Amino acid sequence: xxxxxxxxxxxxxxxxxxxxxxxxxxxxxxxxxxxxxxxxxxxxxxxxxxxxxxxxxxxxxxxxxxxxxxxxxxxxxxxxxxxxxxxxxxxxxxxxxxxxxxxxxxxxxxxxxxxxxxxxxxxxxxxxxxxxxxxxxxxxxxxxx
Amino acid sequence: xxxxxxxxxxxxxxxxxxxxxxxxxxxxxxxxxxxxxxxxxxxxxxxxxxxxxxxxxxxxxxxxxxxxxxxxxxxxxxxxxxxxxxxxxxxxxxxxxxxxxxxxxxxxxxxxxxxxxxxxxxxxxxxxxxxxxxxxxxxxxxxxxxxxxxxxxxxxxxxxxxxxxxxxxxxxxxxxxxxxxxxxxxxxxxxxxxxxxxxxxxxxxxxxxxxxxxxxxxxxxxxxxxxxxxxxxxxxxxxxxxxx
Numbered sequence: 001x002x003x004x005x006x007x008x009x010x011x012x013x014x015x016x017x018x019x020x021x022x023x024x025x026x027x028x029x030x031x032x033x034x035x036x037x038x039x040x041x042x043x044x045x046x047x048x049x050x051x052x053x054x055x056x057x058x059x060x061x062x063x064x065x066x067x068x069x070x071x072x073x074x075x076x077x078x079x080x081x082x083x084x085x086x087x088x089x090x091x092x093x094x095x096x097x098x099x100x101x102x103x104x105x106x107x108x109x110x111x112x113x114x115x116x117x118x119x120x121x122x123x124x125x126x127x128x129x130x131x132x133x134x135x136x137x138x139x140x141x142x143x144x145x
Numbered sequence: 146x147x148x149x150x151x152x153x154x155x156x157x158x159x160x161x162x163x164x165x166x167x168x169x170x171x172x173x174x175x176x177x178x179x180x181x182x183x184x185x186x187x188x189x190x191x192x193x194x195x196x197x198x199x200x201x202x203x204x205x206x207x208x209x210x211x212x213x214x215x216x217x218x219x220x221x222x223x224x225x226x227x228x229x230x231x232x233x234x235x236x237x238x239x240x241x242x243x244x245x246x247x248x249x250x251x252x253x254x255x256x257x258x259x260x261x262x263x264x265x266x267x268x269x270x271x272x273x274x275x276x277x278x279x280x281x282x283x284x285x286x287x288x289x290x291x292x293x294x295x296x297x298x299x300x301x302x303x304x305x306x307x308x309x310x311x312x313x314x315x316x317x318x319x320x321x322x323x324x325x326x327x328x329x330x331x332x333x334x335x336x337x338x339x340x341x342x343x344x345x346x347x348x349x350x351x352x353x354x355x356x357x358x359x360x361x362x363x364x365x366x367x368x369x370x371x372x373x374x375x376x377x378x379x380x381x382x383x384x385x386x387x388x389x
Contacts, residue, residue: 049207070197070254071210076387077195077254097368097388100381104256 051116080115086128179222192281193258214277262289297325336366
C-alpha cells in the first residue's frame with residue numbers, strides 16, 4: 001500500500017492535498033539520479049517495516065524509493081546516511097547511538113542523519129535530503145579475493 | 146506494497162551469492178551456517194562486520210544482518226550464527242536452508258570492528274549469539290605482540306547457549322593476557338548481571354580509565370552498559386558497542 005503520492009500525479013489524492021496539507025520529502029541523489037518528491041501524512045506511519053516509524057527510511061521505502069539499510073534499519077550501520085539540506089530542525093532529535101554511528105560515516109556533515117532514525121513528525125515539514133554517493137564499507141565490488 | 150515504478154536510488158550494492166556448505170546446531174534454537182562464495186573466491190571482511198542477507202518473504206524481500214562469526218584469515222567457508230526468535234519470519238527462512246542451498250547477500254558492512262589490537266587493556270561483553278562478531282575480534286586483538294590484556298564477560302541463560310565454550314577455554318589457557326568468565330542467568334536478568342560485573346571489575350575495581358570496551362547484545366541493556374562505562378569516565382570513543 002502506498003500512503004502518499006508523488007508530486008505531479010493528477011489524482012484525487014492531489015485534490016486532498018489542498019485540504020489536508022502533508023509533509024514533503026524531497027530526495028536528491030549525489031550520483032545524479034533524478035530527484036524524487038514524496039508527500040505523505042506523518043500520522044499514517046509506519047509506511048514500511050524497517051527503520052523507526054515515520055523515519056526518512058520508512059517514508060522512502062514505503063513509497064517505493066530505495067535507500068540502503070544493510071542492518072535492517074536497526075541503527076547498527078551507516079548505510080542509510082543522508083545529508084539534510086533543508087528542514088533539519090523539523091526532524092526528531094538524534095540519539096547518542098545515532099551520533100556514535102554518524103561519527104564513523106564518511107562525508108559527515110553538520111546536518112548528517114541516519115535515515116532509519118530521523119523521524120519526520122511535523123505534518124507541515126518540508127525536508128530536503130541528499131543521498132551521498134558513498135557510504136561506509138562500500139566494498140561489495142572488493143569483497144571477494 | 147506496490148511494485149516500485151521508479152528506478153532504484155543511489156548506492157544499491159552488488160549482490161553476492163553463497164552456498165551453504167555445512168550446518169551446525171549449537172542448540173535446538175541456535176545454528177551456524179558455513180558459507181562459501183559461489184564464485185570460488187574468498188569473502189574479505191574485517192572482524193566484527195556483518196553481511197546483509199536477502200530473505201524472500203511472500204511477495205517481498207527483506208535484508209537482514211548476520212554477523213560473521215569466523216576469522217577472515219580462515220580460508221574455508223565463513224560462518225554466520227543465529228537463533229530462533231518468536232515470530233521471526235526471516236530467521237525461520239534461515240533455519241529452512243539446507244546444505245547446497247544458495248543465499249544472496251551484500252556486504253560486508255559495519256563499523257563495530259577491530260582491525261588491529263586495541264592500544265590499551267580491553268573489556269569485551271556479549272550475550273548469546275552476540276558472541277558472533279566478538280569471536281573474530283578477539284582473535285585479531287590477540288594476534289599482536291605483545292597482545293593487550295583482554296577480559297571477556299559472556300552471558301547466556303544456560304550453559305548450552307555459551308557458544309564456542311571449548312574454543313574460549315583453550316584461548317584462555319594459551320593466549321597470554323586473555324581471560325574470560327561466563328554468566329548464567331535468566332534472560333530477563335542477564336544485563337543486570339553484566340552491569341554488576343562490569344561495575345565491580347571496571348568501575349569500582351580501580352581508577353584506570355584508559356581501557357577500551359566492545360559490547361554486543363540485544364536490546365537496551367547494551368545501552369545501559371555503554372552509559373555505565375562512559376558515565377564512569379571512560380572516553381566516549383573507547384566504548385564501542387553494537388545493539389541489535
